[in-house]
Amino acid sequence: MREPLPDLSAARAARRLVLRLAQLPRLGPDDTPLPEFTQAGLAASLGITQGAVAKIVARLVAAGALEESHRRVSGSFRRRTVYTLNGMGEMLAHELEAKMGSRRTGPGAETTSAHRPYSAIP
Numbered sequence: 001m002r003e004p005l006p007d008l009s010a011a012r013a014a015r016r017l018v019l020r021l022a023q024l025p026r027l028g029p030d031d032t033p034l035p036e037f038t039q040a041g042l043a044a045s046l047g048i049t050q051g052a053v054a055k056i057v058a059r060l061v062a063a064g065a066l067e068e069s070h071r072r073v074s075g076s077f078r079r080r081t082v083y084t085l086n087g088m089g090e091m092l093a094h095e096l097e098a099k100m101g102s103r104r105t106g107p108g109a110e111t112t113s114a115h116r117p118y119s120a121i122p
Helices: 012-023 039-046 050-063 087-105
Strands: 066-072 079-085
Touching (some): 012 079, 039 050, 050 066
16 A cells, blocks of 8 residues: 655645655765755755755654665765655656646636747747
């Protein structure tokens, strides 16, 4: 039986963090991660504090959506905690992307030139 995905409907920063991790390249066992996989890197890319990121990743790790490992990070001499999406986290990211896409194109949604097909742009 599949575990339920964590509910991130009220947690905007958590949604942004999951989507940001989904945009990063997948790491192999011998890959050296970029600083964006760390708490400090995620905080900088999302424009939130590192303390806020620490709380979010702790909840997502406990929910089973993120995995943490200790690895050498590009540009750093010591090992850092690196966060990656696991299978449940990737499903969560796909679900969030689908919800965001349906909001943009759903009934009553305003269509901007960025979301209109090319044929509809004057």
